[in-house]
Amino acid sequence: MQELIMTTTFEPTPGAPDGRFPSAAFCVFSNRFLAIIVAVIAVRVRRGAVFANNVAPLVAFAPCALSNTMSSWSQYASLRYVSFPVQTVFKSSKIIPVMMMGKLLKGTSYPLGKYVEAFFITVGVAVFSIASKSSDADTSTEIIGLLFMCMYVFFDCFTSQWQDKVYATYGRANVDPYQMMLGVNSTAILMTSAGLIVSGDIPKIIEFFHSNPTVLQYNVITAITSASGQLFIYTTIKEFGPIVFTVIMTTRQMISICISAILFGHAMTMKALAGAVIVFGVLFYQIRNDYLARQNRSRS
């Protein structure tokens, strides 16, 4: 089955001679489009009206829509210029920047201990990822690539902290994840549409769909998973805040590798194991502290 899908290539068209889908922007556009449809329906059902009952104005979501677009753009732009280990280190080091962004945007101050814990999680994830993934034919790292990576981390941290700020400013009870989804995607789709028109991709896309009608189904699948992913992002940020969200996103792959290693009895290298022990140790320590603090609070 997997072999079958992996060998799927599409009919080449003049606009896309290699049989590959010609436009990245269009995929982003279709993701945004479906997200808006889902959000419009959900907001209509839950709030009775699509825009009328929103406490937070549409403009409130514009900064994070912009930073979201910028972060994915700089991530893709960096891929050509950054080696795999450097990519991994940057991707796993987002927790501390998110904390700093929280201080900058919302004035939240975290105790030094939290920074130390974040540092250990970062180191653990980085060690684990580098140890457990192979990298063949690596690209060399250039300065411009590091610059793109820094941009990616900056905009990514801004996005999640800004979303939390919107929840905090307008009241967590007043803004639900569907409204967040609607607000962010409505603004973002304007930028994507502008990009599509400027790049002149539209005729190529129409031509490609004309000779490959089946590609649409993959587009729909990615759009669905992207929409459900977004909903969980907004729910997690609302319920647990941007730091917990970032911890989930950075440890996500590590946890799924560990689970599959346990389930299927795959061997793990000592380095990877050490990384996992550090991360799970710190996470367990944090949960334990949180639990004890809650118990103390309810007792007094």
Place this chain on the structure above:
Amino acid sequence: MNRRSPAAAAAEHSSKKNNATTMSSEIDKLEMQSLMIDTKDGSTTTIPSGNATPTSDAPPADFLSQALRFLFCFTGLQISYLTWGYVVSHVSLDYFFHRDNFRTP
């Protein structure tokens, strides 16, 4: 519903006795509005009265229910991203990543 001033409402109250219940409910509403306090950023918060149930702004300190909600969010993110990654990397939809740079574990 149209909003009336307390004075006008009181005047009408004396003349129309059969409307007394609707009147008092409107006066109640006017009194309730004083309980809404404008915060600096323009959003309104209500002062909780005796039997009011806490809103989601202050989640109850139930460790287990929060752990379950966390597990729900975590699993949701995992499933969404795994499916998304699978489709993007294994189907020839290379438009997101340059394939030579994108590896799945």
